[in-house]
Amino acid sequence: MQRRKFLKNSGLTAAGMVSAPLLGSCKNDAKSDVDGKIIVPNKPIVVCTWDFKNASAKAWEVLNTGGSALDAVEQGVRIEEADVNNETVGKGGRPDRDGNVTLDACIMDKDSNCGAVVYLQNIAHPISVARKVMEETPHIILAGKGAEQFAYAQGFEKEDLLTESTKAQYQEWLKTSKYETPINIENHDTIGMLAIDEKGDLAGACTTSGMAYKMAGRVGDSPIIGAGLFIDNEVGGATATGVGEEVVRTVGSFLIVELMRQGKSPQEACEEGVKRIMKKNEGRKDFQIGFLAINKRGQTGAYCVHPGFSYRRYDQRGHENITSDSFLKT
Numbered sequence: 001m002q003r004r005k006f007l008k009n010s011g012l013t014a015a016g017m018v019s020a021p022l023l024g025s026c027k028n029d030a031k032s033d034v035d036g037k038i039i040v041p042n043k044p045i046v047v048c049t050w051d052f053k054n055a056s057a058k059a060w061e062v063l064n065t066g067g068s069a070l071d072a073v074e075q076g077v078r079i080e081e082a083d084v085n086n087e088t089v090g091k092g093g094r095p096d097r098d099g100n101v102t103l104d105a106c107i108m109d110k111d112s113n114c115g116a117v118v119y120l121q122n123i124a125h126p127i128s129v130a131r132k133v134m135e136e137t138p139h140i141i142l143a144g145k146g147a148e149q150f151a152y153a154q155g156f157e158k159e160d161l162l163t164e165s166t167k168a169q170y171q172e173w174l175k176t177s178k179y180e181t182p183i184n185i186e187n188h189d190t191i192g193m194l195a196i197d198e199k200g201d202l203a204g205a206c207t208t209s210g211m212a213y214k215m216a217g218r219v220g221d222s223p224i225i226g227a228g229l230f231i232d233n234e235v236g237g238a239t240a241t242g243v244g245e246e247v248v249r250t251v252g253s254f255l256i257v258e259l260m261r262q263g264k265s266p267q268e269a270c271e272e273g274v275k276r277i278m279k280k281n282e283g284r285k286d287f288q289i290g291f292l293a294i295n296k297r298g299q300t301g302a303y304c305v306h307p308g309f310s311y312r313r314y315d316q317r318g319h320e321n322i323t324s325d326s327f328l329k330t
């Protein structure tokens with residue numbers, strides 16, 4: 001009891017006493033091997049699905065100036081939400097089969113607080129609405145009209161999210177109205193972002209317009225805590241992209257964090273996550289899934305079904321687009 005009190009008052013935990021000198025040496029150690037023999041936490045660091053250079057640079061700017069992981073991931077993914085050339089996130093996202101752009105997003109912090117919006121229309125930054133749900137309401141998920149009304153009450157503005165480009169593509173799609181889930185191997189897709197700040201705390205965000213020409217009302221994995229995103233400040237975080245139905249069925253991001261808790265590296269955990277999905281889909285090759293994970297030490301990993309997935313990592317050594325290994329090789 002006495003000792004605990006002392007540790008609390010001095011601001012040191014038993015673990016903190018051991019690691020404090022190491023943390024000091026880590027800050028400027030640009031040579032530490034974050035993928036292999038890391039002995040000290042690599043922080044701050046941010047990773048995001050796909051090669052979203054501008055979004056990760058924004059998040060890094062926040063982290064590098066002492067900002068929190070939570071602010072970093074929100075600010076980071078907002079870059080993609082605002083980019084009308086990204087047709088899978090935010091404004092300029094492709095619509096559902098009725099021509100409506102409906103957005104999904106969630107955010108989670110170091111204390112396991114989380115917020116999400118699903119089937120949100122007319123608001124360009126669902127991630128910020130999700131954060132408001134987390135911080136301003138006793139709830140975790142708001143959907144559809146309720147989420148939209150809440151956003152207006154919080155000062156968000158109504159915007160038309162359909163652009164000339166996505167409208168033209170939709171009109172073209174209407175000619176056949178063929179509903180399929182394409183294997184997305186392009187370099188832009190749902191953005192899932194995971195960060196560790198200078199204090200060593202984690203946060204994550206995930207935002208998407210979902211699958212193009214989806215059924216009206218369809219919600220994927222991206223705004224579902226545990227599926228599209230999960231953070232546990234003791235262990236690490238994970239996020240997903242690809243066909244959301246498959247990620248939901250395995251509660252993918254939660255699974256990966258739990259595998260890391262059991263001792264797997266982020267890479268091993270992502271591989272196991274994809275293998276579980278493939279086992280449930282024996283013989284199926286018509287879908288893509290990409291998992292991305294980070295552990296408390298700042299080690300990262302990714303794995304996907306088809307070649308084509310990558311993630312961007314930004315840390316004290318600079319930034320890099322890292323190609324993910326895949327379950328299927330061609």
Ligand code: ASP
Nearest residue numbers: 190210211220241242244
């Ligand atoms: N995971 C997203 C969804 O299912 C879409 C994607 O990442 O392509 O809505």
